[in-house]
Every structure is written in structure tokens, then in C-alpha cells.
Amino acid sequence: MTAVSTDRAGKDYNGRTVLDAVSIAVPEGRCVALIGHNGAGKTTLMKIILGLIRPSRGRVEVLGQDPATAGVDFRAKLGFLPENVAFHDQMTGAETLRFFARLKKVDTREAAELLDRVGLARAADQKVKTYSKGMRQRLGLAQALLGRPKLLLLDEPTTGLDPVLRTEFFEIIRGLTEAGTTVILSSHILTELEARTDLAAIMRDGRLVAFGDLESLRQEAGLPVTVRARGDAVELSKKLNGAFHKTLPRNSAYIDLDCPVDRKMELLRALADCGDLCTDVDVRLPTLDDLYLHYSGRAISSGTGREDAV
Amino acid sequence: MSPILVLAEKEFRDGLRNKWVAGATLLLAALAFALTFLGSSPAGLVEAKPLAVTVVSISSLTIFLIPLIALLIGYDAIVGESERGCLLLMLTYPVSRGQIMLGKFLGHATILTVATLVGYGAAGLAAAMTGNADAESWRAFSALLGSSVLLGLAFLALAYLASVLVAERSTAAGLAVGLWLIFVIVYDLALMGLLVASKGGVGADVFPALLLLNPADAYRLFNLTAFENVRQISGMGGLAASAHFSPTILLTALLGWIVIPLATAIAVFQRREA
Numbered sequence: 149m150t151a152v153s154t155d156r157a158g159k160d161y162n163g164r165t166v167l168d169a170v171s172i173a174v175p176e177g178r179c180v181a182l183i184g185h186n187g188a189g190k191t192t193l194m195k196i197i198l199g200l201i202r203p204s205r206g207r208v209e210v211l212g213q214d215p216a217t218a219g220v221d222f223r224a225k226l227g228f229l230p231e232n233v234a235f236h237d238q239m240t241g242a243e244t245l246r247f248f249a250r251l252k253k254v255d256t257r258e259a260a261e262l263l264d265r266v267g268l269a270r271a272a273d274q275k276v277k278t279y280s281k282g283m284r285q286r287l288g289l290a291q292a293l294l295g296r297p298k299l300l301l302l303d304e305p306t307t308g309l310d311p312v313l314r315t316e317f318f319e320i321i322r323g324l325t326e327a328g329t330t331v332i333l334s335s336h337i338l339t340e341l342e343a344r345t346d347l348a349a350i351m352r353d354g355r356l357v358a359f360g361d362l363e364s365l366r367q368e369a370g371l372p373v374t375v376r377a378r379g380d381a382v383e384l385s386k387k388l389n390g391a392f393h394k395t396l397p398r399n400s401a402y403i404d405l406d407c408p409v410d411r412k413m414e415l416l417r418a419l420a421d422c423g424d425l426c427t428d429v430d431v432r433l434p435t436l437d438d439l440y441l442h443y444s445g446r447a448i449s450s451g452t453g454r455e456d457a458v
Numbered sequence: 459m460s461p462i463l464v465l466a467e468k469e470f471r472d473g474l475r476n477k478w479v480a481g482a483t484l485l486l487a488a489l490a491f492a493l494t495f496l497g498s499s500p501a502g503l504v505e506a507k508p509l510a511v512t513v514v515s516i517s518s519l520t521i522f523l524i525p526l527i528a529l530l531i532g533y534d535a536i537v538g539e540s541e542r543g544c545l546l547l548m549l550t551y552p553v554s555r556g557q558i559m560l561g562k563f564l565g566h567a568t569i570l571t572v573a574t575l576v577g578y579g580a581a582g583l584a585a586a587m588t589g590n591a592d593a594e595s596w597r598a599f600s601a602l603l604g605s606s607v608l609l610g611l612a613f614l615a616l617a618y619l620a621s622v623l624v625a626e627r628s629t630a631a632g633l634a635v636g637l638w639l640i641f642v643i644v645y646d647l648a649l650m651g652l653l654v655a656s657k658g659g660v661g662a663d664v665f666p667a668l669l670l671l672n673p674a675d676a677y678r679l680f681n682l683t684a685f686e687n688v689r690q691i692s693g694m695g696g697l698a699a700s701a702h703f704s705p706t707i708l709l710t711a712l713l714g715w716i717v718i719p720l721a722t723a724i725a726v727f728q729r730r731e732a
Binding site: 198200201202219220221223224226228230232233234235236238247248250251252253291 | 459461464465468472475476542543544546547548549550551552553554731
């Protein structure tokens with residue numbers, strides 16, 4: 149079942165188009181990463197999905213309803229963490245979460261459990277104004293998780309979280325998606341999303357430039373696999389005889405070879421045939437960063453060495 | 459529990475925490491006490507009931523003070539939350555925009571009501587202990603308490619309307635001060651100017667109606683004319699006879715000044731985008 153679908157959704161503000169012809173379909177229980185730089189339209193798309201703003205064009209269906217006209221019952225199934233989440237400074241963390249729990253008609257005991265889950269149990273009785281950025285972010289996450297939402301929207305959820313908390317955060321997300329919650333999150337830190345999201349939606353200047361699972365996006369982009377072969381770089385490049393596009397760094401301790409995905413094994417066999425000339429091999433698949441740079445229309449940086457096909 | 463009550467309770471707790479409740483109560487009590495005891499000393503000379511004197515002086519004070527307190531409490535109710543970024547999150551909760559408005563309004567209204575009833579009520583008790591109050595004075599004093607609350611709510615509703623109409627907190631603050639100046643000071647001056655300029659040409663039928671178009675004037679007329687003993691002291695006997703407004707009409711006007719701005723504010727809030 150499709151949890152979120154948009155059909156050529158667009159949004160204008162004062163005659164300026166901030167979102168244009170965005171069509172996505174997110175199946176239930178999947179985690180989607182919205183990727184794009186500031187002003188790409190990620191937050192606008194989230195606001196449309198939440199029903200906070202109405203699209204100027206196109207259709208949007210979320211959990212079987214039009215979010216712009218859906219009522220209170222619809223919002224009871226949502227969880228949202230806004231970018232730069234703000235709370236009332238004079239309330240304690242526990243008071244804040246209890247307030248939101250009551251507003252969402254969720255048992256206030258769940259609030260205490262969630263505080264514990266995001267690691268705020270000890271700071272629960274401190275006023276929010278004493279919280280660090282990361283603690284506020286965790287409190288924001290806790291309120292988004294109240295009432296086991298069917299759809300969770302997280303705008304830059306991992307800013308201010310240290311690596312341990314980030315890992316825990318993605319564990320929580322995985323637990324939720326396994327239980328059927330659909331998650332849409334945006335982030336600048338692309339590498340951390342890679343292993344943890346099913347789908348990626350890459351946005352640029354209000355348009356969706358790519359949408360799909362990472363594997364098919366990789367294929368579609370046709371980005372090369374980079375193989376770094378260590379050993380005698382000069383001899384290796386002679387031996388390979390121009391069969392692969394390569395980058396030869398100055399110190400010649402290794403050689404970077406680009407090859408299309410479907411020729412990866414061919415390259416690895418060729419390297420294996422080189423015997424002692426090649427001492428080690430690293431295979432680097434195109435990352436989300438590479439995909440992002442590719443789809444957002446920028447050149448992929450190709451290292452520092454001279455570049456030529458021998 | 460209804461989301462309206464959850465929001466109202468939070469707003470009231472915020473009021474307790476940031477000392478709005480305590481501050482407003484103390485201010486109103488201090489001034490009411492001062493007026494009660496200063497009002498008692500000359501009272502014997504004019505054979506007026508001290509409590510009736512207190513009603514006249516407190517109502518004159520209320521017209522300036524309570525609208526100001528209400529506007530200060532209410533002007534950032536929506537725009538403040540919006541600027542801090544709290545509103546965006548709240549709008550994704552299973553609460554309607556009408557409920558958000560009514561809940562916050564109820565909370566702020568409770569703050570105002572508590573401050574008025576406790577602050578003025580203390581002065582009333584003090585007057586009762588001096589023993590110079592008859593039953594009608596007590597009725598007048600109760601009417602003063604009730605109508606002061608209504609006046610406060612009317613300006614609170616106006617503050618909410620200002621809060622939902624503008625995009626920035628500072629604009630809302632300016633608008634609140636403007637509303638206070640217009641309704642509390644400028645309006646009466648303008649009416650007087652109109653009377654003088656037209657040499658009384660503005661018909662006697664139009665002029666009283668113009669008084670209903672200002673909650674502060676409706677409040678003043680109600681308190682100074684509704685009770686005979688107060689009328690005598692306030693010198694409003696003549697005016698009461700000529701202005702054909704029963705207390706019911708004046709109270710209805712005050713209620714209208716609560717309901718209409720609040721309903722308009724809710725309608726504006728429901729239409730705008732987050």
C-alpha cells in the first residue's frame with residue numbers, strides 16, 4: 149500500500165516557484181531520504197505532506213487522505229520533527245513531553261518511556277532552556293515518536309547528535325519501519341543515510357531529479373566503480389594497457405581505476421593476473437554523495453592526480 | 459481530556475510560572491486597596507456608601523489598566539508561538555486551529571479572571587470589614603467584578619485578533635498599544651471633539667450608539683449607571699436617563715466585543731497557511 153503519493157505537486161510563494169512537479173510514491177513501512185541542499189524544497193514538500201500548506205498544483209494523498217483537508221484523526225497518525233525544533237524554555241523536558249502526549253491523547257507513561265529511549269531520562273526534570281542542541285533534538289524526536297505514528301516526517305533529524313546517538317536513532321527508525329511506520333527524513337549527511345534508507349528522493353531547485361531505491365539510482369546514473377589498486381602503480385598501469393580509465397597519483401603507491409559496474413569483475417581479474425605488482429585492492433561503490441552530486445548536476449571530483457587513459 | 463483544556467491548562471501554568479498571574483493580581487489589588495481606603499475618608503462628607511465610591515473609582519481605574527494587561531498578555535499568543543517555531547509543530551498535532559485558539563484564550567482568560575477577582579475581591583473584603591456597605595453596594599461591586607472580567611476578555615480577544623493578523627511579534631506589540639490608545643484614549647476624545655465641532659449637531663440618537671462601539675465605554679456606562687447609589691456619586695444620573703441603554707444591552711455589547719474579535723481571529727487563523 150502506498151502511504152504517501154504526490155502527483156506533480158507544486159508550490160508557489162508570491163509568484164516564486166519553490167516546488168515544481170514533484171511526483172513520488174512511498175510504500176508503507178519504507179524509509180525515504182529526501183536529499184538536497186538548502187532551498188531545494190525538502191521542507192516545503194514535508195509541509196505539504198503534513199497538510200500545513202496547500203499545494204498550488206497537483207495532487208497529494210497521504211494515508212489515503214488529502215492532507216490539506218484531512219482532520220484531527222489524520223494528524224493523530226503523524227509524527228513530525230521540524231528543523232530547528234523549539235520548545236518552551238521554562239518547562240522541563242518531562243513536562244514538555246507530557247503536554248504533547250496529552251495533546252495527542254497518548255498515555256503520559258509513554259512519554260516517560262520515550263524520554264528514557266532517547267537518553268533524556270536523567271535530564272527529564274531540567275528546564276528545556278538548559279538543554280544543549282543535541283538534547284533538544286532528542287526531545288523533538290521523542291515527541292515525534294509519541295503514539296506510534298503511521299507516518300513519521302523528520303526534517304534534519306540527526307543534526308546535533310553524536311555518532312553513538314545517531315546510530316541509536318537509526319535503530320529506532322528501523323524498529324519503526326519494521327512495525328509498519330513509513331518514515332520520510334531529510335539530511336545533509338548522506339553517508340549515514342546510505343545503509344539505513346530504502347529509497348532516496350534527490351531534489352534540486354524545487355524539482356525532483358531522482359527518485360528510487362539506491363540500487364536502481366546507481367544503475368540509472370551509470371556512475372563508475374572506483375577500484376584502488378596498491379602496489380607498483382607504474383607497472384600496473386602499463387600492464388593494464390589503457391583498458392580502464394585511471395588516475396595516477398604522484399607518489400605512485402596506488403592507482404585508482406574507474407570502471408563501469410558491469411566490468412568490475414573483469415577489472416578485478418585483470419588485477420589478480422598482475423601477480424605481485426598488485427598488493428591490495430579497495431573497491432569503492434558510488435556513494436549517495438556521488439549520486440547526489442551526479443543528479444544535482446555537478447561534476448564529480450576526480451581526485452588530485454593527473455588523469456589520462458594510457 | 460479535551461485539547462482545549464490541555465492547552466488552557468498549559469497557558470495558565472505558563473502564566474503562573476512567568477509571574478503574570480501574581481504580577482497582575484498584586485497590581486490590581488494594590489491599586490484597589492489604595493482607592494478603597496483613600497475613597498473612604500471623604501465619603502462621610504457626601505453621605506455616600508464607601509463601597510459605592512470604591513466602585514466608581516475602581517471602574518475608572520479598570521478602564522485604563524485591565525485593557526492594557528489583557529493586550530500585553532494576549533498580543534503574542536499566536537505570533538509569538540509562530541516566531542519561536544512552536545506553532546508549526548503544534549499544527550501537526552491532532553488539534554484543530556479553532557481548538558488551539560480557544561484553548562489558549564481560555565488559559566489567558568483564566569489568568570485575567572483570577573487576577574481581577576482576587577485583586578479586586580481583596581479590596582471588596584477590606585471594604586466589607588469597615589462595615590459601610592449595604593446590599594445594593596454589594597450588588598454594584600459584584601457587577602463591577604463581573605464586568606471588569608468581561609472588559610478584560612474583550613481586549614484579550616482584540617489582542618488575539620492582532621496576534622493572528624500580523625507576521626511579526628513586534629508588529630503585534632505595536633498594534634496592541636495602538637488598540638489601547640484608540641479604545642481607551644482617542645475614541646472618547648474624538649467623540650467629544652465631534653460633539654464640540656458639530657455644536658451638538660450629532661444627534662442624540664447617534665451619540666449613545668457610538669458609545670456601544672467601544673468596549674471601554676460600554677463598560678464605563680454599565681458600571682456608572684446600572685445602580686442608583688453609584689449613579690448619584692458618579693454624577694451620571696442625567697446621562698443615565700438620556701442614554702437609553704439597559705444594563706443588559708451594555709453587557710451584550712461587551713459580550714459582542716469578546717465573541718466577534720475572537721471568532722474573526724479564529725476564521726483568519728483557519729484560512730492562513732503555516
